[in-house]
Amino acid sequence: xxxxxxxxxxxxxxxxxxxxxxxxxxxxxxxxxxxxxxxxxxxxxxxxxxxxxxxxxxxxxxxxxxxxxxxxxxxxxxxxxxxxxxxxxxxxxxxxxxxxxxxxxxxxxxxxxxxxxxxxxxxxxxxxxxxxxxxxxxxxxxxxxxxxxxxxxxxxxxxxxxxxxxxxxxxxxxxxxxxxxxxxxxxxxxxxxxxxxxxxxxxxxxxxxxxxxxxxxxxxxxxxxxxxxxxxxxxxxxxxxxxxxxxxxxxxxxxxxxxxxxxxxxxxxxxxxxxxxxxxxxxxxxxxxxxxxxxxxxxxxxxxxxxxxxxxxxxxxxxxxxxxxxxxxxxxxxxxxxxxxxxxxxxxxxxxxxxxxxxxxxxxxxxxxxxxxxxxxxxxxxxxxxxxxxxxxxxxxxxxxxxxxxxxxxxxxx
Amino acid sequence: xxxxxxxxxxxxxxxxxxxxxxxxxxxxxxxxxxxxxxxxxxxxxxxxxxxxxxxxxxxxxxxxxxxxxxxxxxxxxxxxxxxxxxxxxxxxxxxxxxxxxxxxxxxxxxxxxxxxxxxxxxxxxxxxxxxxxxxxxxxxxxxxxxxxxxxxxxxxxxxxxxxxxxxxxxxxxxxxxxxxxxxxxxxxxxxxxxxxxxxxxxxxxxxxxxxxxxxxxxxxxxxxxxxxxxxxxxxxxxxxxxxxxxxxxxxxxxxxxxxxxxxxxxxxxxxxxxx
Ligand SMILES: Nc1ncnc2c1ncn2[C@@H]1O[C@H](COP(=O)(O)OP(=O)(O)OP(=O)(O)O)[C@@H](O)[C@H]1O
Ligand SMILES: [Mg+2]
Numbered sequence: 001x002x003x004x005x006x007x008x009x010x011x012x013x014x015x016x017x018x019x020x021x022x023x024x025x026x027x028x029x030x031x032x033x034x035x036x037x038x039x040x041x042x043x044x045x046x047x048x049x050x051x052x053x054x055x056x057x058x059x060x061x062x063x064x065x066x067x068x069x070x071x072x073x074x075x076x077x078x079x080x081x082x083x084x085x086x087x088x089x090x091x092x093x094x095x096x097x098x099x100x101x102x103x104x105x106x107x108x109x110x111x112x113x114x115x116x117x118x119x120x121x122x123x124x125x126x127x128x129x130x131x132x133x134x135x136x137x138x139x140x141x142x143x144x145x146x147x148x149x150x151x152x153x154x155x156x157x158x159x160x161x162x163x164x165x166x167x168x169x170x171x172x173x174x175x176x177x178x179x180x181x182x183x184x185x186x187x188x189x190x191x192x193x194x195x196x197x198x199x200x201x202x203x204x205x206x207x208x209x210x211x212x213x214x215x216x217x218x219x220x221x222x223x224x225x226x227x228x229x230x231x232x233x234x235x236x237x238x239x240x241x242x243x244x245x246x247x248x249x250x251x252x253x254x255x256x257x258x259x260x261x262x263x264x265x266x267x268x269x270x271x272x273x274x275x276x277x278x279x280x281x282x283x284x285x286x287x288x289x290x291x292x293x294x295x296x297x298x299x300x301x302x303x304x305x306x307x308x309x310x311x312x313x314x315x316x317x318x319x320x321x322x323x324x325x326x327x328x329x330x331x332x333x334x335x336x337x338x339x340x341x342x343x344x345x346x347x348x349x350x351x352x353x354x355x356x357x358x359x360x361x362x363x364x365x366x367x368x369x370x371x372x373x374x375x376x377x378x379x380x381x382x383x384x385x386x387x388x389x390x391x392x393x394x395x396x397x398x399x400x401x402x403x404x405x406x407x408x409x410x411x412x413x414x
Numbered sequence: 415x416x417x418x419x420x421x422x423x424x425x426x427x428x429x430x431x432x433x434x435x436x437x438x439x440x441x442x443x444x445x446x447x448x449x450x451x452x453x454x455x456x457x458x459x460x461x462x463x464x465x466x467x468x469x470x471x472x473x474x475x476x477x478x479x480x481x482x483x484x485x486x487x488x489x490x491x492x493x494x495x496x497x498x499x500x501x502x503x504x505x506x507x508x509x510x511x512x513x514x515x516x517x518x519x520x521x522x523x524x525x526x527x528x529x530x531x532x533x534x535x536x537x538x539x540x541x542x543x544x545x546x547x548x549x550x551x552x553x554x555x556x557x558x559x560x561x562x563x564x565x566x567x568x569x570x571x572x573x574x575x576x577x578x579x580x581x582x583x584x585x586x587x588x589x590x591x592x593x594x595x596x597x598x599x600x601x602x603x604x605x606x607x608x609x610x611x612x613x614x615x616x617x618x619x620x621x622x623x624x625x626x627x628x629x630x631x632x633x634x635x636x637x638x639x640x641x642x643x644x645x646x647x648x649x650x651x652x653x654x655x656x657x658x659x660x661x662x663x664x665x666x667x668x669x670x671x672x673x674x675x676x677x678x679x680x681x682x683x684x685x686x687x688x689x
Contacts, residue, residue: 025536329550
């Protein structure tokens with residue numbers, strides 16, 4: 001027992017003391033040697049932190065789309081080879097939307113969507129914003145609560161009522177600190193009564209500000225504002241995640257049939273699957289993070305080689321010292337440990353500094369890029385583990401070289 | 415100095431150390447050879463040396479430069495291995511011992527004083543002396559290490575110099591640190607390669623005084639010297655030439671370093687008075 005404590009704790013502790021003393025003697029050299037590890041560890045930590053932050057942000061945006069959401073958009077209509085973009089084709093109708101909720105059993109709610117950009121006048125102010133027409137289920141589909149007021153009802157949709165829900169930014173622009181509920185705004189000279197205020201949602205998938213908008217019944221938008229007969233898209237909520245794939249297939253089949261598409265014709269609409277987007281985004285950002293981490297861990301290898309190099313120099317420089325220690329009765333193991341501990345101390349101290357610098361750099365980058373840096377404790381633990389392993393791995397060869405020196409040759413070494 | 419025939423030494427050696435078994439020498443060399451092969455040249459540094467050294471003996475090895483004294487000492491100190499022949503240390507053939515056992519032997523049984531001191535640079539005298547204890551098994555507590563190192567440094571007359579680095583010490587003082595280091599683990603055999611090689615006569619006599627005291631306390635000593643006056647403090651003188659033992663004689667009229675230092679001190683006192 002005593003022997004165990006002695007050989008596992010006390011002796012290595014004493015040996016570390018010698019190793020630390022040797023390192024303290026060459027402070028600058030030790031620092032420069034650790035630099036490779038410092039840079040490697042700090043860049044891995046920073047990269048992973050920023051990568052995780054970016055992923056979390058994108059995932060948040062995808063999640064903010066709503067619950068189990070499929071978005072059916074009018075497809076790319078080609079006019080003379082010019083692609084006019086998603087939602088531009090005049091193919092999706094209100095009847096299509098009705099058919100989806102009626103005929104696809106897994107669909108629990110839909111919201112036909114139209115949108116336009118127009119000047120809004122209220123409280124004597126004038127502001128250009130996007131006017132979005134939706135159904136009464138829209139906010140529930142998007143999982144987007146109101147901060148005050150109420151959502152318009154199905155009846156409002158049926159009668160194309162002139163009511164509006166206002167985004168926080170639009171409200172701020174028009175009414176400042178005043179409560180907009182009950183106020184009237186005019187769009188193209190049509191008065192709308194504001195009955196609800198949206199909660200803050202921030203930037204959406206495309207990067208546009210979701211808080212700057214006016215949501216009105218899609219019927220009102222189509223009849224009174226735009227005169228359009230076609231929808232831009234249909235938001236579809238599916239009963240649960242497992243059924244999304246199947247629902248997507250059924251909607252595709254239904255719409256192809258309704259649009260009388262021949263089997264050789266491609267779809268004139270497209271369906272975005274929220275789960276698919278989330279999965280793709282997650283896997284892409286994970287891959288990017290992994291790739292960045294792999295690139296920066298190359299410098300860890302370079303750092304390890306630097307440590308090995310300095311340890312070899314150190315063993316050569318201190319051949320006489322090693323000879324003296326062996327002549328006095330040091331075991332090979334004692335010498336091996338002494339140099340291994342020197343090497344791992346260099347790498348682990350490098351790792352420690354690297355973590356500190358990495359965390360700082362991560363926060364700096366996040367500050368500049370506007371992405372939150374998420375430093376995970378796993379990446380810190382990993383960085384430590386890896387720098388320890390590098391010290392042992394790259395320190396082993398020089399240490400063994402020292403431990404196997406022949407006493408008389410070492411003592412005679414010039 | 416009167417020499418006795420070589421064949422009588424075993425008896426005298428045994429007599430001089432009553433505790434030792436006369437039949438088993440602490441060192442037994444049989445036809446020991448050491449040949450260095452550098453490129454095409456072969457140097458026969460030690461040729462066919464056979465020797466017995468008994469516990470309690472105090473041996474001086476003499477001989478001209480290049481006669482193989484250091485080579486022999488390095489083999490005795492288990493720092494080097496013979497090319498042919500056997501070296502038995504306390505009845506164990508050293509060549510059969512593992513690297514680990516040899517390390518333990520060097521640590522526990524042997525004390526080696528190098529011709530060139532071989533102290534750790536930028537390390538205090540005290541820490542240099544602690545070094546063998548650092549590698550001792552079982553572990554010696556740090557306080558014990560410290561107090562034992564102080565004690566031995568006191569014994570070699572270096573009290574107050576504990577925290578000096580070797581480069582802050584004189585040659586003689588460094589030599590004493592090296593001796594203290596060799597003694598700190600209470601070796602049975604002290605090997606000293608020209609311990610007085612670069613010292614003035616007064617310091618040399620002081621060191622011989624220390625050696626005589628150690629020998630009187632039972633430690634076997636083998637030392638190399640160039641000077642006949644120094645060899646005169648030893649019990650036995652081995653002369654080497656070209657790697658061979660030329661003569662091996664007992665020293666009947668041994669000089670006592672203690673007496674001579676006292677005499678020197680007196681003489682100094684007298685000159686002081688006359689000035
Ligand atoms: N490593 C070596 N390689 C080749 N030859 C060596 C080596 N070491 C010693 N020699 C040779 O062996 C011979 C004996 O050397 P050694 O050092 O034992 O002499 P020495 O008696 O101690 O001399 P000195 O009194 O000058 O110290 C010398 O001729 C020397 O050149
Ligand atoms: Mg010599």
